[in-house]
Amino acid sequence: MKQTPEQEDIAAMSVVDRLNRLEHLGWLPSAAEWSELRRIRNAFAHDYPETPAERHAQWRLAMAAAERVLTLLDGFAAHVQVLPG
Numbered sequence: 001m002k003q004t005p006e007q008e009d010i011a012a013m014s015v016v017d018r019l020n021r022l023e024h025l026g027w028l029p030s031a032a033e034w035s036e037l038r039r040i041r042n043a044f045a046h047d048y049p050e051t052p053a054e055r056h057a058q059w060r061l062a063m064a065a066a067e068r069v070l071t072l073l074d075g076f077a078a079h080v081q082v083l084p085g
Contacts (some may be wrong), residue, residue: 027079028072040065 012019019031026032044062049055 015076027076033068034072037065037069 008021010021013021016031019028019034022028023031044058046053047058047062049058
């Protein structure tokens, strides 16, 4: 019996494969965009800009990325609401 996408076991998949699968299913507009959001998050968490201008630029980038993540989460919530069961 073939599984539906919602029943798929993704435990053995790499993160990149999971993101590509979510994009293919229409849950994620762009796997590449999600990877970029992760890169921004990691830079914010681990890089320490020296000048106030660099800190300000990093903060603005992180805030814009956070807004985008919230929009993506709204999209996930819409998909979850229509899942059977």
